[in-house]
Amino acid sequence: DAGITQSPRYKITETGRQVTLMCHQTWSHSYMFWYRQDLGHGLRLIYYSAAADITDKGEVPDGYVVSRSKTENFPLTLESATRSQTSVYFCASSPTSGSDYEQYFGPGTRLTVT
């Protein structure tokens, strides 16, 4: 199916564990983004990527690692999960940097760190 998908949709993990959230888009968009959404903070950018092998930090990158070996995939890894990383994570894509064009969002992953 065309679009942007995220997996898993729900994840519970323990403090200190490594967890990877997956994001896949079928449009061949150049730009991909990872956001987290928390009550009281809204959507905050974690990392973004302008193309395969090009990534850059957003507003809240600490504790996260990204990679982009293929245009269509943009996984987000929490190397050692902390309770403060409990959040809803959204992946998005856009054919441009997102400034002058819309971003397309995935359905989100709800992550709980116990």
Added chain:
Amino acid sequence: SQKIEQNSEALNIQEGKTATLTCNYTNYSPAYLQWYRQDPGRGPVFLLLIRENEKEKRKERLKVTFDTTLKQSLFHITASQPADSATYLCALSGNTPLVFGKGTRLSVIA
């Protein structure tokens, strides 16, 4: 630091009335402003984009204004319906990626 404020966390309005949502910003000179809709449990969905040299943009029952002097955007939904109930996010950008406001939760009461 850059700051984006959406006028209120929640707004209740009677069906058929015009809903007006506000997005104010400081310490920022955005070239573009976008509005998104988000339903519970779902990702945001793009609604409208307006450029700094555009004063107003319309799409069906939606209207957005962008006043760079006041540093404010207004988002209007005319003839509001219960199906318009959702959280609406404004987002600004210039040379940097989009920065989102916290959103306003709109409830349209039948």
